[in-house]
Amino acid sequence: MKECYKTRQELAIELGISIKTLSRKLSAMNITLPAGLIPPHTYSEILRQLKG
Numbered sequence: 001m002k003e004c005y006k007t008r009q010e011l012a013i014e015l016g017i018s019i020k021t022l023s024r025k026l027s028a029m030n031i032t033l034p035a036g037l038i039p040p041h042t043y044s045e046i047l048r049q050l051k052g
Helices: 008-015 019-028 040-051
Strands: none
């Protein structure tokens, strides 16, 4: 299956949190995302770090 780019909203939904909470968690972990969609490899890495 081909991986695709995701939005911050999709990431937040998958984690069961709001976009604002996602933003706070990423900030606390010193993770910055460029504007626009999240590439598949970055999306997977963020999920791994936040699900711990």
